[in-house]
Amino acid sequence: MSLDANELGRRIRRIRENRGLTQQDLADLLGIPRPAVGQIEAGNRSLDSVELMKLSRELGFDPKDLFADEFNEDQDSVTVLFRSDPELATNHQLNQAIAHWSELCRQFTELEKLVGADRKCVSPALYELPPPGNKWEAIQQGNIIADYERGRLKLGTAPLPDLPEIVEGQGVRVGRLPLDDCISGLFLADDKNGLAILVNADHSEQRQLFSYAHEYGHLLFDRKEKATISRRSEREKLNEIRANSFAAALLLPEEGIREFLMRVGKSQDLFQVQEIYDEEGESVRAQRRSAAEPFSVQFYDVVHLAFNFGVSYESALWRLKSLKIISEEEREELSSREDAARDFRNLLRRQSGHERQIQGGNFQHKLLMLALEAYRLGEISKAKLREIGGTLEVPPHQIDAFSRSAEPAETAEGPMLPH
Amino acid sequence: MDVATDTCILINLVVVGRLDLLKTIPPYVFHAATEVLDEIEDLDQKAAVDQAIASGLLSEAKLNQPGELSLFVNFNGTLGKGESACLALAKMRGWAIATDESKDPKWKKVITGAGFALINTPGILLAAIRAGALTIMEADEVKTKLEQRRFKMKFDSFGSLV
Numbered sequence: 001m002s003l004d005a006n007e008l009g010r011r012i013r014r015i016r017e018n019r020g021l022t023q024q025d026l027a028d029l030l031g032i033p034r035p036a037v038g039q040i041e042a043g044n045r046s047l048d049s050v051e052l053m054k055l056s057r058e059l060g061f062d063p064k065d066l067f068a069d070e071f072n073e074d075q076d077s078v079t080v081l082f083r084s085d086p087e088l089a090t091n092h093q094l095n096q097a098i099a100h101w102s103e104l105c106r107q108f109t110e111l112e113k114l115v116g117a118d119r120k121c122v123s124p125a126l127y128e129l130p131p132p133g134n135k136w137e138a139i140q141q142g143n144i145i146a147d148y149e150r151g152r153l154k155l156g157t158a159p160l161p162d163l164p165e166i167v168e169g170q171g172v173r174v175g176r177l178p179l180d181d182c183i184s185g186l187f188l189a190d191d192k193n194g195l196a197i198l199v200n201a202d203h204s205e206q207r208q209l210f211s212y213a214h215e216y217g218h219l220l221f222d223r224k225e226k227a228t229i230s231r232r233s234e235r236e237k238l239n240e241i242r243a244n245s246f247a248a249a250l251l252l253p254e255e256g257i258r259e260f261l262m263r264v265g266k267s268q269d270l271f272q273v274q275e276i277y278d279e280e281g282e283s284v285r286a287q288r289r290s291a292a293e294p295f296s297v298q299f300y301d302v303v304h305l306a307f308n309f310g311v312s313y314e315s316a317l318w319r320l321k322s323l324k325i326i327s328e329e330e331r332e333e334l335s336s337r338e339d340a341a342r343d344f345r346n347l348l349r350r351q352s353g354h355e356r357q358i359q360g361g362n363f364q365h366k367l368l369m370l371a372l373e374a375y376r377l378g379e380i381s382k383a384k385l386r387e388i389g390g391t392l393e394v395p396p397h398q399i400d401a402f403s404r405s406a407e408p409a410e411t412a413e414g415p416m417l418p419h
Numbered sequence: 420m421d422v423a424t425d426t427c428i429l430i431n432l433v434v435v436g437r438l439d440l441l442k443t444i445p446p447y448v449f450h451a452a453t454e455v456l457d458e459i460e461d462l463d464q465k466a467a468v469d470q471a472i473a474s475g476l477l478s479e480a481k482l483n484q485p486g487e488l489s490l491f492v493n494f495n496g497t498l499g500k501g502e503s504a505c506l507a508l509a510k511m512r513g514w515a516i517a518t519d520e521s522k523d524p525k526w527k528k529v530i531t532g533a534g535f536a537l538i539n540t541p542g543i544l545l546a547a548i549r550a551g552a553l554t555i556m557e558a559d560e561v562k563t564k565l566e567q568r569r570f571k572m573k574f575d576s577f578g579s580l581v
Binding site for chain 2: 003004005007008046047048049050052053063064066067110114374375378379380381382383384386387396412413414415416417418
């Protein structure tokens with residue numbers, strides 16, 4: 001279908017309205033007078049290519065969509081995000097972060113197709129559970145699926161500092177960018193962006209790890225919604241509770257915690273029992289009563305546990321409480337020792353040389369490698385490679401140096417003139 | 420004949436100080452898309468091209484028709500913005516393309532596969548000699564300067580072509 005200026009204007013207006021922007025907002029964005037936006041939307045003034053690309057970059061949509069035979073914005077996860085979260089329209093910085101992230105994801109998807117990597121990708125499971133009816137159900141669903149995922153991915157009971165890498169291995173784009181403090185992360189899920197998780201780079205490493213797990217949970221449960229933002233103010237929503245429960249259980253598996261506590265002599269069993277079986281068909285039973293108050297979990301145990309599993313002190317406390325390893329009173333008491341816990345964690349960090357670093361999540365590196373491969377295969381031009389490098393803040397001279405090895409030997413030009 | 424020029428052509432002519440040649444080889448009328456002009460990073464080179472536009476040696480072309488924009492964004496999936504703009508102008512307005520980027524397999528495949536009329540820097544120099552705007556000796560001097568910048572030509576002298 002060849003598109004006329006009227007239809008193009010109508011489509012631009014729909015994108016603007018879906019983003020909750022006024023004509024003045026768009027005018028400010030493009031650096032043109034407000035009446036000019038009205039003229040563009042009415043099909044009376046042409047939009048030029050520079051304005052179009054700026055609009056696409058700032059609002060996070062694929063410019064090709066504007067010219068598609070069928071203009072269906074409902075397929076676009078960024079649009080869904082803006083519709084579901086009216087606060088986004090007024091937050092320019094957050095807008096830009098989402099638009100930038102979406103641009104990188106779309107680029108990644110296109111490059112994967114060009115080099116044929118899309119055919120080798122797997123997708124994470126989709127758990128189509130009934131919507132939780134209450135908080136209890138939400139927590140239960142999160143717990144069950146976390147255990148199931150650990151089993152499915154053969155993760156055992158060990159800590160998961162490499163969770164972003166594991167999630168990436170499931171075909172999910174994983175990234176971190178500075179976001180508002182009240183936002184821990186978001187996910188996008190559509191054909192163009194692929195499955196994508198973004199977490200707040202301004203949060204602590206432990207919190208980021210939790211956010212990766214939380215957003216991964218959303219992808220497993222809520223992918224059909226196409227996009228959500230995880231805000232602190234919405235933590236009481238049932239799907240947020242479910243994702244939180246999933247994250248806590250995935251990062252701190254019950255069995256792993258109990259094994260850890262047993263190793264540090266904080267077994268819950270008051271009586272320690274051992275039985276040895278011999279081939280005579282009898283077992284020999286040995287029993288020892290533990291010392292007084294053997295099971296009193298101290299703040300340093302919790303710090304050690306949190307440090308080991310790469311989570312925060314608070315989330316370790318809540319997990320211990322939810323597993324009934326500590327009571328609410330104990331949790332409150334331990335929570336009040338936050339300062340001592342911080343000092344102790346610093347001590348562990350100094351002794352081990354480093355905090356457990358989150359591993360993986362180098363999405364930008366992967367995008368650059370994919371672009372170099374596409375260039376090597378002759379699927380994109382060098383100018384496009386430089387452009388992609390630009391979105392990743394890699395200077396052109398560096399891109400040229402990387403690409404040189406993939407180029408044919410030096411060529412010589414003869415004159416070309418049209419006949 | 421209208422010609423959409425790419426960035427390489429402009430930079431080659433800037434470094435040898437001969438942007439003036441663009442106006443001396445009728446029937447060719449040269450245009451540079453805004454995206455092509457934006458790709459010139461060196462400020463001195465940019466100033467020289469701006470001056471050439473102000474003097475009427477070439478003109479800036481804007482893509483602003485829906486059909487052109489559609490082609491532009493589709494080409495931009497695999498090509499740079501400047502290249503995509505050149506192609507959209509050539510395809511929609513029936514223009515020729517001026518380009519020197521023959522080392523790039525993707526670009527070369529697109530421009531040669533679609534049957535565009537093409538002109539390159541050696542072609543511009545040859546046309547200028549034929550139009551009497553450049554002597555063979557001057558053209559060979561330009562050739563030497565460009566070859567010092569790794570732009571090789573597969574002939575010894577323009578004298579062998581005329």
